[in-house]
Amino acid sequence: DGGITQSPKYLFRKEGQNVTLSCEQNLNHDAMYWYRQDPGQGLRLIYYSQIVNDFQKGDIAEGYSVSREKKESFPLTVTSAQKNPTAFYLCASSKGHPNTEAFFGQGTRLTVV
Amino acid sequence: AQSVAQPEDQVNVAEGNPLTVKCTYSVSGNPYLFWYVQYPNRGLQFLLKYITGDNLVKGSYGFEAEFNKSQTSFHLKKPSALVSDSALYFCAVRDGDYGQNFVFGPGTRLSVLP
Numbered sequence A: 001d002g003g004i005t006q007s008p009k010y011l012f013r014k015e016g017q018n019v020t021l022s023c024e025q026n027l028n029h030d031a032m033y034w035y036r037q038d039p040g041q042g043l044r045l046i047y048y049s050q051i052v053n054d055f056q057k058g059d060i061a062e063g064y065s066v067s068r069e070k071k072e073s074f075p076l077t078v079t080s081a082q083k084n085p086t087a088f089y090l091c092a093s094s095k096g097h098p099n100t101e102a103f104f105g106q107g108t109r110l111t112v113v
Numbered sequence B: 001a002q003s004v005a006q007p008e009d010q011v012n013v014a015e016g017n018p019l020t021v022k023c024t025y026s027v028s029g030n031p032y033l034f035w036y037v038q039y040p041n042r043g044l045q046f047l048l049k050y051i052t053g054d055n056l057v058k059g060s061y062g063f064e065a066e067f068n069k070s071q072t073s074f075h076l077k078k079p080s081a082l083v084s085d086s087a088l089y090f091c092a093v094r095d096g097d098y099g100q101n102f103v104f105g106p107g108t109r110l111s112v113l114p
Helices: none
Strands: A004-007 A010-013 A019-025 A031-037 A043-051 A054-057 A064-066 A076-078 A087-094 A108-112 B003-005 B010-014 B019-021 B024-026 B031-038 B044-050 B056-058 B064-068 B073-078 B087-095 B108-113
Touching (some): A004 A087, A019 A108, B010 B019, B024 B073, B031 B064, B031 B073, B044 B056, B044 B064, B073 B087
Parallel strands (some): A010 A108, B010 B108
Antiparallel strands (some): A004 A019, A031 A087, A064 A076, A087 A108, B003 B024, B056 B064, B064 B073
């Protein structure tokens, strides 16, 4: 069953704590993306990776970090430097060519407590 | 630079009536256009895309979209709305010549009233 899996579905973070959101895909896609969605707003790009061992900052990368050590995996770390991390985080993947659509995971809802 | 506008935050339509969700875009190069739907607390689901060819594109769940190059629009349509179509709809663009990333519009909330 091919797809893109995010875990956990819900995550609670204490102030000053780093947390890592998991994203795994078995679609053999080269490109992977992390987006942040706030209530009533669209998707904002945090980081993206077009190939293993390479990634680029998106529009709102401050306070976040990523790695791409394997084609299948693109974990996102929300660091203590991110001042307002409470949001819905979406991971996506796509084939390399721009005429291909992205496939999304089910999202992780992060709440600061 | 790429951009997408969805001029309506909210669209209300009665069940059985036709629906239209509007999208306009701006890209420097060749536009590749996409529509996605999002249900509460879920990821985005792909509905359809325009790459080239026929301006009327058919997709999942009876949705279709019309590409209009002169108006730089890609409106989503369905001939007969269902209550289950109520969701958040996103239009997205990729620049086929100059960009690799998706740029999403702000989303339009569709409410289909029984």
